[in-house]
Amino acid sequence: MTNNTRVTTVKTILLLAANPRNTSQLRLDLEVREIEEGLQRAAKRQQFQLRAKWAVRLRDFYRAVLDTQPQIIHFCGHGAGEDGIVLEDEIGQVACVEAQELASLFKLFATKGVECVVLNACYSLIQAQAISQHIDYVIGMNQAVGDKAAIAFAVAFYDGIGAGEGVEFAYELGCSQIVRFMEQHTPVLLKKQQTVAVSDGLATQAAIEVVPPNPYKGLLAFAQEDAGFFFGREKFVNSLVQLAQSQPLVAVMGSSGSGKSSVVFAGLIPELRSMGNWLIETFRPQSQPFYGLAAALVRLLKPEADAIEQIAKAAELSKQMRQGDVTLSQVMASLTERYPHKRLLLVIDQFEELYTLCQDVFEQQQFVDTLLSAVKSAPHDLTIALTLRADFFSHVLSYTPFSEALQLYKPQFLLAMKQEEMEEAIEIPAQKMEVTLESGLTERILLDVKNEPGNLPLLEFALTQLWSKQRQGQLTHQAYEEIGGVTKALANHAQAVYEHLSDADQKRVEKIFIQLVRPGEGTEDTRCIATRDAFRKEDWDLVTRLASQRLVVTGRDEENKAETVEVVHEALIRQWTQLQKWMNEHREFRTWQERLKGRMREWEAMGKDESTLLRGLSLVEAQQWLDKRQDELSTAERELIEQSLASQEQQKKQEQRRQQEKERLQRRIYLALSSFSVVALGLVGVAGVGWWSAAINEINSLAKTSDGQLNLNGREALETSLRAVEKMQSTPWVDADTRRQVELTLLNTVHNVVVPNTLGGHAKQVNGVSFSPDGKILASGSLDNTVKLWDTSTGK
Structure with a gap:
């Protein structure tokens, strides 16, 4: 009996996730979970099994492959371009696995049935190209890829695989799902060269186009590691090299985007470093220029210290330098002793931050003084190179010591590139990657760039966009039109992101x-x-x-x-x-x-x-x-x-309390003074002569005490005088002498405490005073037949 039952081959998909310590955290758990959920819903889910492993170390990587014998390997994690994919070594430090090492592994894995490899990591195309020599299908990323875009691509790719579609269909499906992130050109599919039968023998089927790594920098400045692709500024760089060796201050000035940082980092620094007799450190002023300077110096003074210790040392040195306890010249002396026969190049990039981010004018001047003092004291041991935007030159000139230094050491102004220099910047990097430009494209780009400063970043960004659209190793006019040319490439990119x-x-x-x-x-x-x-x-x-x-x-x-x-x-x-x-x-x-x-x-x-x-x-x-x-x-x-606002409210309440106290005092004075013109009628009976005599004595005593307090504490004198008046009001049969004494005491106190000098100006004796009901106006009557009105708050 023949068994016609069809056996379904189950393919294994191995997900290898790596997010080592000391690297930025990725949502790899989410990526693995969503891929798994998608496969569980897939129409052909019985044809696949998913195995997920955390492969932080290289040995985890190959052990997982040996254990699971997968047909598809999916790596998600960090990539570092030429340095490789990011894993850890045996002692927990970040270690990168380079392309050739991966290629040798996958040469073995190909014999174990691996058909497809997906490297879902930034800048992993270099590794993908090496692996594609041995594996049928390999996907790598030609630039950085965002977390969400990486996940969206992976989920859609495996949804296609789970539906029974081929790798190429699944790849296109994945790319379609990251258009909204403007990342559809980031994943690149590579195929191993294969032989196929044709009528007249064997022929080679060309591999899917490989896009080499992008040599252009886009909107970023060229760094030291980019020196091999930095072209067009050779003459200017050579002049900087000569100046750095002969003078202690080199200022590179130019408009924004003219390439100041690039000529220093990808030109000057690599040239000096190759000489072998230079110490080189860089920093930006940012909002705390002394800390940036101190951190750069600590890296030289304490190279053996770990990052945490260096931060602490930098904070301490920064404080000492601000306070004047330690000078840059003294630090230079220590460096000269530690590194004999070495000269220090101290690069201060984007020097305009000293004026835009540090708002303290005193600190700005103190920082400049610190630099100039070191330049003066150690001209043969130190060169300070700084980059400064030309529109901030007036800030430099406004401080005399700085302007005098720049008269002695002339600034180097970075002008717009000449046409032949621009041609080099466009064509030579492409030539090094064996990519050509369509006839007339260079001239067209140069026409758009024009001879204006500040357009280099736009040029580099346009070339970066253009690079991903190359066809058969060539940059084309059609692709240039698609990106919007030089001037609009960045704006178009920003607008496209915004509209999505x-x-x-x-x-x-x-x-x-x-x-x-x-x-x-x-x-x-x-x-x-x-x-x-x-x-x-x-x-x-x-x-x-x-x-x-x-x-x-x-x-x-x-x-x-x-x-x-x-x-x-x-x-x-x-x-x-x-x-x-x-x-x-x-x-x-x-x-x-x-x-x-x-x-x-x-x-x-x-x-x-x-x-x-x-x-x-x-x-x-x-x-x-x-x-x-x-x-x-x-x-x-x-x-x-x-x-x-809280402080203002508190002050308002304090003022209200003072005003209320003042008004209460004025009312008491008003009542007290008013009582002098009232004739006591209908006196109540006297409870006893002894009580009456004690009351009169107390009134006289209070009046005398008020007189004595007047020169010591005016406020207490007024309070005592008012108590004498209030006691007199409640005491019947007060004799005329006592009443007169109390009256004169109160008038004298008011005259000296509440409204000093306000009762002056009468030609004869004042014989009467009276407050308005609100206490704000005082009337004084005199034997000179005049009445004067006084503002009690001002004494006028």
């Missing part, structure tokens, strides 16, 4: 971006760094998403232990009309808010002293904005306003 957001997220994006732009006052709007505290907690996920779309850059301020965010480049501020519209709509609020930030920094620097709180019109304005836009103020900004 929900209405609610678009409102959130608006609030996020206006916090990242500092409104210009006499200058163009500029970017600024905001901390996470400047946004609502629920908005930070959107900030992270914008970072994955290359619109903002997130970082961390180690001194203040705060996460930070800033726009990816100021070109976005100049070119994106949507952002310009937002800034025009919110300019009044943001201009006020920047002033508030300055007051807040002063308040915090003074230990939140009450004297630095908001007062008067400043507080009225702050309360109005607080009522309107509380959610857009940081916790510290709200705290300053609220404490100012």
